[in-house]
Amino acid sequence: MKLxxxxxxxxxxxxxxLTQDNDVEFxxxxxxxxxxxxxxxxxxxxxxxxxxxxxxTQIYDSRIIFNYLSQKLQLEPLSWPQQNLxxxxxxxxxSLVSILLCQRSGFDTQSDKLFFNLQNQRLASxxxxxxxxxxxxxxxxxxxxxxxxxxxxxxxxxxxxxKWQHFRALQAFYQKALQQPLVAQTDPRx
Numbered sequence: 001m002k003l004x005x006x007x008x009x010x011x012x013x014x015x016x017x018l019t020q021d022n023d024v025e026f027x028x029x030x031x032x033x034x035x036x037x038x039x040x041x042x043x044x045x046x047x048x049x050x051x052x053x054x055x056x057t058q059i060y061d062s063r064i065i066f067n068y069l070s071q072k073l074q075l076e077p078l079s080w081p082q083q084n085l086x087x088x089x090x091x092x093x094x095s096l097v098s099i100l101l102c103q104r105s106g107f108d109t110q111s112d113k114l115f116f117n118l119q120n121q122r123l124a125s126x127x128x129x130x131x132x133x134x135x136x137x138x139x140x141x142x143x144x145x146x147x148x149x150x151x152x153x154x155x156x157x158x159x160x161x162x163k164w165q166h167f168r169a170l171q172a173f174y175q176k177a178l179q180q181p182l183v184a185q186t187d188p189r190x
Contacts, residue, residue, distance in 0.1 A: 003065075004039065005049035006031055008188040010093055010155035011062040012050040017147045018066065020182045022073060024052075063090065066144055075144075082145045085133055089148045092126045095119040096152075096161050127164050134169035142180055150177040158188050 001024045005012030016026060029036035031049060043051045044060045052059040052068065059068045063086070070077060078086065099109045099119055109116045130149065133139065139146040153174050156162045165171055177183065 002053040004051040010151040014151045131167040134173045
């Protein structure tokens with residue numbers, strides 16, 4: 001299997017961390033370069049990372065890749081509460097990626113515009129929910145939702161897009177997660 005993506009994507013990083021004990025080749029591309037964009041276009045019509053290639057099968061989107069790998073590698077299925085947490089984490093990631101792309105396009109993402117207001121309101125409601133889940137031990141094990149939460153928090157810090165460090169349970173989770181295998185090697189700052 002091959003995983004196509006970039007080292008800076010939180011969606012790619014979560015799959016890299018998930019597959020650390022499996023034989024999955026990581027193909028790092030710069031999605032904004034001509035060559036990277038061409039590789040991406042050849043492997044995913046949505047032109048998004050990550051893409052998992054398994055023989056003749058191409059799987060798009062980290063959530064779908066997780067589902068595919070769960071079946072293929074016989075991973076423990078997620079509970080409905082875990083699925084809901086993953087939806088919340090994905091929504092925060094999506095909002096932050098949208099904000100970053102808008103900033104890079106020259107938009108003032110703090111301006112009073114519907115799109116930016118919706119993203120910022122979503123983030124303001126999500127982080128307290130994640131804090132409460134962390135307080136209740138929902139991220140006590142290093143499972144896929146925990147991996148996704150770590151990738152969200154670390155990427156948000158890396159891109160300096162949202163301040164979450166005042167949430168004590170999330171901060172404790174983050175510090176513990178930093179000790180997990182492959183976390184240092186997949187750091188987007190490298």
